[in-house]
Amino acid sequence: DVDPAPASAPDHAVCPFCGVGCALRYDERRGVGVGAKGAVNRRGELCPKGVAAYDVVGDDERLTAPMVRDAPGGGLREASWDEALSRVVDEFAGVRDEFGPDALAFFASSNCTNEENYVLGKLARVLGTNNVDNCARLCHASTVAAMAGRFGAGAMTNTLDDVGEADCFLVWGANPAEQHPVIFSSYLYPALKRGTDLVVVDPRETATARHADVHLPVRPGYDIPLLNAMCAVVLDEGLEGDAFLDARIDADSLDALRAHLDGFDVDAAAERAGVDPADLRAAARLYGGADRAAAFTGMGTSQHHCGTANVHALLNLALLTGNVGKRGAGVNPLRGQNNVQGAGDVGALPNVLPGYRPVTDRDARAAVADVWGVSPPAEPGLTEVELTHRFGDEVRAAYVFGENPAVTEPNANRVADALDDVFLVVHDIYPSETTEYADVVLPGSAFAEKDGTVTNTDRQIQRSRPSADPPGDARRDFDVLTEVARRLAAETGVAADLATPGFDYPDPEAAFDELRRVAPIYAGVSYAGIGAASQRWPFPEGATEGTGVLHAETFANGERRARLEPVDHVDPADEVEETQLVLTTGRVLQHFNSGAVTRRSGVLTRLRGEDSLQIHPEDAAERGVADGDRLVVENDRGRVEVAAEVTPAVRRGTVFCTFHFAEPLANRLTGDALDPTAKIPEYKHSAVHVRVASEG
Ligand code: SF4
Numbered sequence: 001d002v003d004p005a006p007a008s009a010p011d012h013a014v015c016p017f018c019g020v021g022c023a024l025r026y027d028e029r030r031g032v033g034v035g036a037k038g039a040v041n042r043r044g045e046l047c048p049k050g051v052a053a054y055d056v057v058g059d060d061e062r063l064t065a066p067m068v069r070d071a072p073g074g075g076l077r078e079a080s081w082d083e084a085l086s087r088v089v090d091e092f093a094g095v096r097d098e099f100g101p102d103a104l105a106f107f108a109s110s111n112c113t114n115e116e117n118y119v120l121g122k123l124a125r126v127l128g129t130n131n132v133d134n135c136a137r138l139c140h141a142s143t144v145a146a147m148a149g150r151f152g153a154g155a156m157t158n159t160l161d162d163v164g165e166a167d168c169f170l171v172w173g174a175n176p177a178e179q180h181p182v183i184f185s186s187y188l189y190p191a192l193k194r195g196t197d198l199v200v201v202d203p204r205e206t207a208t209a210r211h212a213d214v215h216l217p218v219r220p221g222y223d224i225p226l227l228n229a230m231c232a233v234v235l236d237e238g239l240e241g242d243a244f245l246d247a248r249i250d251a252d253s254l255d256a257l258r259a260h261l262d263g264f265d266v267d268a269a270a271e272r273a274g275v276d277p278a279d280l281r282a283a284a285r286l287y288g289g290a291d292r293a294a295a296f297t298g299m300g301t302s303q304h305h306c307g308t309a310n311v312h313a314l315l316n317l318a319l320l321t322g323n324v325g326k327r328g329a330g331v332n333p334l335r336g337q338n339n340v341q342g343a344g345d346v347g348a349l350p351n352v353l354p355g356y357r358p359v360t361d362r363d364a365r366a367a368v369a370d371v372w373g374v375s376p377p378a379e380p381g382l383t384e385v386e387l388t389h390r391f392g393d394e395v396r397a398a399y400v401f402g403e404n405p406a407v408t409e410p411n412a413n414r415v416a417d418a419l420d421d422v423f424l425v426v427h428d429i430y431p432s433e434t435t436e437y438a439d440v441v442l443p444g445s446a447f448a449e450k451d452g453t454v455t456n457t458d459r460q461i462q463r464s465r466p467s468a469d470p471p472g473d474a475r476r477d478f479d480v481l482t483e484v485a486r487r488l489a490a491e492t493g494v495a496a497d498l499a500t501p502g503f504d505y506p507d508p509e510a511a512f513d514e515l516r517r518v519a520p521i522y523a524g525v526s527y528a529g530i531g532a533a534s535q536r537w538p539f540p541e542g543a544t545e546g547t548g549v550l551h552a553e554t555f556a557n558g559e560r561r562a563r564l565e566p567v568d569h570v571d572p573a574d575e576v577e578e579t580q581l582v583l584t585t586g587r588v589l590q591h592f593n594s595g596a597v598t599r600r601s602g603v604l605t606r607l608r609g610e611d612s613l614q615i616h617p618e619d620a621a622e623r624g625v626a627d628g629d630r631l632v633v634e635n636d637r638g639r640v641e642v643a644a645e646v647t648p649a650v651r652r653g654t655v656f657c658t659f660h661f662a663e664p665l666a667n668r669l670t671g672d673a674l675d676p677t678a679k680i681p682e683y684k685h686s687a688v689h690v691r692v693a694s695e696g
Pocket of ligand 1: 045047
């Protein structure tokens with residue numbers, strides 16, 4: 001159902017369950033969320049997660065009071081806010097005194113507002129550390145690294161509105177029909193009906209791949225040979241965008257790419273990537289031959305220890321064919337969480353300040369210090385996975401805001417040990433697998449209980465408004481974070497140096513107004529300007545509106561020409577023994593991220609209550625596996641049990657399960673290998689043994 005009221009109505013929130021950013025409100029009569037026609041969601045549709053979003057707001061298991069643990073191994077007990085916050089402040093200030101500011105870690109939240117993430121990032125930096133990161137590290141850090149490095153902006157180059165003008169969609173490592181359902185139903189599917197071609201690259205025949213003209217079921221970890229082969233076909237068949245190459249590409253780098261691909265064996269690359277060479281050529285012809293071709297990229301591309309190189313290879317293909325800087329084209333990362341784009345925009349990353357200005361840039365630090373009164377440190381901080389690797393050693397205290405690293409980080413058995421080794425504060429709305437390790441638990445506010453802005457996957461900043469109060473003694477997250485920040489700044493003596501208002505913001509809008517002063521890409525955005533709709537970044541000071549299609553005349557880094565970057569294949573981190581299969585993980589329509597929230601929805605768990613392992617019939621037959629059998633999936637990092645789903649939809653040699661469940665916890669099997677640039681883990685390729693559980 002679509003709400004006839006506009007999305008600006010005071011009780012409309014932004015759906016918390018993916019980066020599309022659909023506006024919705026609660027329909028009391030029917031007890032469901034209803035969509036609103038808004039800036040992002042033109043038709044006002046919701047997917048099942050949006051309809052069920054309010055199930056999880058009023059759930060009986062919500063955290064309603066602060067809790068503290070008096071001794072290791074003891075239980076959590078209820079405490080007053082004053083006791084809990086005093087404990088946080090005493091421990092954090094004590095660790096800072098004894099071990100220095102870099103012994104502190106702050107995990108911000110891709111599922112919370114820009115204002116909340118901005119406050120947490122500012123707190124980390126005025127305390128003297130850049131150890132602040134968010135869940136973007138685990139999904140698209142490599143995409144951001146490659147795109148920001150090459151173009152100067154790590155975000156969708158285009159908008160949902162213009163991509164429908166494409167003649168060809170190339171969906172690489174993403175499944176929008178299930179993971180971004182409203183993008184698929186409102187923007188992609190109508191174009192497909194009009195005749196837009198679709199190429200899908202995915203090891204599985206997903207709901208998106210079933211609509212494809214060409215589906216390339218790539219072997220996990222072998223994207224680069226496939227992308228290089230597509231570039232080679234484009235060059236061999238004269239499909240490159242000559243005018244764009246002349247005007248917008250560095251000539252030396254074009255020569256270097258031509259030399260790199262000279263004599264490239266397309267058939268051998270296809271075999272290596274596990275796809276039919278004829279299909280590969282057909283895909284290259286559809287993409288390279290289109291006037292306008294829009295690429296979409298997801299975690300199938302980014303979550304590899306060569307994720308940054310994968311995205312660079314995709315950027316080469318888009319640039320080579322002239323598909324950047326115009327409508328109906330571009331390279332468009334589909335972001336997972338509802339504010340994963342915004343959390344990075346506002347500086348909840350260890351290497352960049354608000355607006356993606358490097359912490360190493362003296363001028364950027366000075367500009368921030370002018371506003372804050374305190375300069376951020378110059379050394380980049382550690383990323384999320386690096387931080388947990390150092391828990392108990394270099395890192396002694398961690399504030400985890402709205403995240404569940406016990407489930408979301410790779411090599412979960414190692415993470416469980418590490419979480420025991422720090423003073424751990426968890427600020428969340430539910431007991432989670434991570435609160436089991438917490439020394440202090442702070443009850444937070446759900447999406448429908450908070451005021452603030454979130455930034456969606458195509459850079460639109462929307463207002464999300466409260467329609468309820470947090471339950472019991474729980475408080476709004478913004479109020480809790482500013483209180484923690486005020487107390488910590490006072491206890492550590494930092495408060496004396498802070499420029500007004502310090503952390504004394506009267507409301508989230510005041511924090512947003514300060515954010516605009518330190519993040520030039522947000523300078524023109526305001527609550528008043530967002531009003532009933534949205535505003536899009538980059539929106540520099542003096543502009544009359546935000547920018548839709550990026551890189552049209554110059555790239556966001558100010559350069560007229562981009563470079564092509566020859567990329568070589570890197571073998572996956574796990575060697576695969578002959579008897580092993582490759583586990584790749586991903587999402588399904590009904591659940592969100594670690595599942596800590598959606599697993600509490602009666603509707604969503606009725607639709608999908610447990611996980612299964614997709615296995616190809618021939619791999620199943622070799623192991624005596626029948627559909628529904630209980631399987632043991634294991635490697636030297638861990639072991640899980642899960643039901644078999646025998647299906648030809650997954651390629652031979654590969655098995656698939658989700659990362660939404662605490663049991664089976666897929667991340668017990670994933671490894672610690674990180675991309676050298678972006679430090680993103682290799683979730684998409686883990687060597688595992690699979691057998692029927694009854695075999696012992
Ligand atoms: Fe929520 Fe995404 Fe579904 Fe929209 S498409 S209702 S934002 S989960």
